[in-house]
Amino acid sequence: MSILLTLPDYDATTHCVSEWNKNTLIPIINRNSLSHKIISNYRVNESHVSYTIKKENPRFLIFNGHGADDCICGHNDEVIIKLGNNDNLLDSRIVHSFTCSSSSKLGRNSKADVFIGYDDVFVFWLDGATTTKPLKDRFATPQMRSALIVPEELLKGRTAKEAYDASQKVYSDFIDEYKWNSHKYTTEEIQKILPLLMWNKMNQKIIGNKNSKFR
Secondary structure (H helix, E strand, O other): OOEEEEEOOOOHHHHHHHHHHHHHHHHHHHHOOOOEEEEEHHHOOHHHHHHHHHHHOOOEEEEEOOEEOOEEEOHHHOEEEEOOOOHHHHOOOEEEEEOOOOHHHHHHHOOOOEEEEEOOOOOOOOOHHHOOOHHHOOOOHHHHHHHHHHHHHHHOOOEHHHHHHHHHHHHHHHHHHHHHOHHHOOHHHHHHHHHHHHHHHHHEEEEEOOOOEOO
């Protein structure tokens, strides 16, 4: 197995992120016949994730969910990777952590080959009218598309730096779209999308070997 993908799904945020992963990353993985393991729902716990990493030795870890500056969380906010506890599970691996704040301490102090994540909270709104249809959510879509370009590009064989730069460009493109074409959007859309795109773009970080490639 070369890829480990976690998909906790227990609140509106993790449901949205998991659905976007399922519809963007999994098709790429299947299309390229990439060896992988998906851990979802209640199985995204410390015991199961640790066991799987040790047993299968994946090269690429794709974490989704909540987090903090020193940890990554799984189902029901259970800490699955924590600095000073089991961060050695990240050693020499490519890590994309789509969680709040985890690059600030965990990413910088781990021995991951490369760690791409966020230095502060990743923030996005959800449209109450489309909560059950996250792929059609007008508030979430720009944030999801910008962030998930990183694992998409890594799965396609780009370097970590190329993947990060591609994501930063998508952030910038969306920012320009909402900034310079405001007449196309409602005031609510501008207020709930534009400042958060700028915040998330600023806090996205790449730490470690920028030339690292998954394949």
